[in-house]
Amino acid sequence: MNQIIASLLSDINEAKSKADESSRNLAQLYAADEILRYFPVPKIGIQNLEVEIKYAIESVEEKPVQSSQSQQRLTAFIQTFSNDTAKEIRAGIRKAIQENELYKSLGTAYPPEAWEKSLSQSIEDGFMGISRASGDLQKAIKTSFESFGKVLPQFLPVAYKSESLAAIPKVSGEYQLVGLAKDGTPEFTVSKLYTSEKEALIDAKILNTSISTKKLEIVETRKDTVAKVDLARIKTGNQEFMIEMDSQKVGAVQPKAFFERSFSEKSTALNTPIRIAPSWLSGRIPTVGTPTPPSSSQPSVELKEDDALKVISETIMKKRLADLEFGISKILNENKATTIQVMVESEKLKQLKPENLATIKFSLSAQDFTMMADESKKSIL
Structure with a gap:
């Protein structure tokens, strides 16, 4: 739109220049004539100009703006999310250890506070990249969660x-x-x-x-x-x-x-x-063509690895991912730039239906361009 308005103003200035050139020629002609020299030279002054432009919208695009303020908010949000998640996982593991006979030897003080801080930092490191990711936010969160899943076993004792x-x-x-x-x-x-x-x-x-x-x-x-x-x-x-x-x-x-x-x-x-339970017992019908595994003698x-603590940790993390996505989306949506691509070419607009066209109208005063009213000025003659 700024290109359109700039073009209009440029054309107006060019038109005024040609008008001034014509007035100069007339002034010379009037000055040479015995009678016309007593008449004012014709001139044009425009006080206001109304412009009407028809257009159609081709596309609309919204992109998050990574300002320093929004980046600070995202960083602070992910840090809080990481701290709260690590605290909840620690509480879940501590409860499970007291209820699971395989882990009771770890004691009531496990995991310690230092463990929670290390886990929080690991979560933060794994998810901080989401704030800078472009494109599908859900996909970015899923990728970060999968990466964290590879690190998680390092934090968990396994029986x-x-x-x-x-x-x-x-x-x-x-x-x-x-x-x-x-x-x-x-x-x-x-x-x-x-x-x-x-x-x-x-x-x-x-x-x-x-x-x-x-x-x-x-x-x-x-x-x-x-x-x-x-x-x-x-x-x-x-x-x-x-x-x-x-x-x-x-x-x-x-x-x-x-x-x-x-x-x-x-x-x-x-x-x-090992007994294989029939499908009617579990309520699950096996996929057609899937061979039934034989009983092992x-x-x-x-x-085999006991995954009780891993399951607890992943369950808590999955539950909290919805809060993570909502919080990041909220911050990003508050800092967006919208770009609208418009069509103004007359030949293209003729091919569109009337309901797909829109009109913008605006007015320009003499102060908006170089053409000035000069009725109060004396003629150069």
């Missing part, structure tokens, strides 16, 4: 478990092997502490294999009346392990008989085939 054993994390960073009862709760503990999950899983596989094949021997049992635990030394191949159990669980039963029964139950659990001696 590994099978049908009979579990490798559980300690607050010291070490791992401990525990035997699991039928209901999945810890039954006995291997006395050794492992410096890494890999080391713990190696021994867990050895014990699982020995239990499933019934090649585990109880060498010795004894009571520790001070610690109120029953101890057993077990042997498999050329390796020995010391395990202990709360005496209250053993009760009046002989410790050796108790441990033998425990290992027998675990052997049965490991060797029980092989003992599951491998320990």
